[in-house]
Amino acid sequence: RKEVEQDPGPFNVPEGATVAFNCTYSNSASQSFFWYRQDCRKEPKLLMSVYSSGNEDGRFTAQLNRASQYISLLIRDSKLSDSATYLCVVNSARNFNKFYFGSGTKLNVKP
Amino acid sequence: EAQVTQNPRYLITVTGKKLTVTCSQNMNHEYMSWYRQDPGLGLRQIYYSMNVEVTDKGDVPEGYKVSRKEKRNFPLILESPSPNQTSLYFCASSYGGETQYFGPGTRLLVL
Numbered sequence A: 001r002k003e004v005e006q007d008p009g010p011f012n013v014p015e016g017a018t019v020a021f022n023c024t025y026s027n028s029a030s031q032s033f034f035w036y037r038q039d040c041r042k043e044p045k046l047l048m049s050v051y052s053s054g055n056e057d058g059r060f061t062a063q064l065n066r067a068s069q070y071i072s073l074l075i076r077d078s079k080l081s082d083s084a085t086y087l088c089v090v091n092s093a094r095n096f097n098k099f100y101f102g103s104g105t106k107l108n109v110k111p
Numbered sequence B: 001e002a003q004v005t006q007n008p009r010y011l012i013t014v015t016g017k018k019l020t021v022t023c024s025q026n027m028n029h030e031y032m033s034w035y036r037q038d039p040g041l042g043l044r045q046i047y048y049s050m051n052v053e054v055t056d057k058g059d060v061p062e063g064y065k066v067s068r069k070e071k072r073n074f075p076l077i078l079e080s081p082s083p084n085q086t087s088l089y090f091c092a093s094s095y096g097g098e099t100q101y102f103g104p105g106t107r108l109l110v111l
Helices: none
Strands: A004-006 A011-014 A019-025 A033-038 A045-049 A055-057 A060-063 A069-073 A084-091 A099-100 A105-110 B004-007 B009-014 B020-023 B031-037 B044-050 B054-057 B075-080 B086-096 B108-111
Touching: A004 A084, A011 A019, A019 A084, A019 A105, A033 A069, A045 A055, A045 A060, A069 A084, A099 B044, B004 B086, B009 B020, B020 B031, B020 B086, B031 B075
Parallel strands: A011 A105, B009 B108
Antiparallel strands: A004 A019, A019 A069, A033 A045, A033 A084, A055 A060, A060 A069, A084 A099, A084 A105, B004 B020, B020 B075, B031 B044, B031 B086, B044 B054, B086 B108
16 A cells, blocks of 8 residues: 555646645654645645644645545635646654655646 | 755666766755656655765665765765666755755656
């Protein structure tokens, strides 16, 4: 079983739509959770860290559900510029310096 | 400007010809890491380093070597490259295991 699993998509949504991605992780003892954004052929960039209490940054909201072992990312009022691949990242429960990346969820926002 | 640099950005080589991909960061980060990214598999950690002279294996270390003689540099060495090492490689750095800053990537083709 993969450490981190994501729906690869693509999610095709119109501008202004609200879209949500989920990511499941296999080890309940993982401590750090992140969402990264990756544009085509570019390096990943941090979008948000994910905290137990949930956190929001403008149009983006991230939630952590430890009981069900998933994290989510909600994007409201989608913009064309949100089109990218979104990567879920979890650290290893045995070694916090090791990180596992999901294979990414592709989002296409259309006019 | 705070950044992670990698060289070369693109490399075509032949099986068995030793190569080194350099990585340098100017943010005084203790933690540095190498990843490879392959379609459908996401980013997989090759090696990481907690500080000078401290390195450890990630999930896919076979066929790779690293060294950390200076804080700012973390080269990735392929002693005898094989075609299955054709991939997109990213170097990353951070304070501890938190937000990682990625280099622009190195596209390697091994013939």
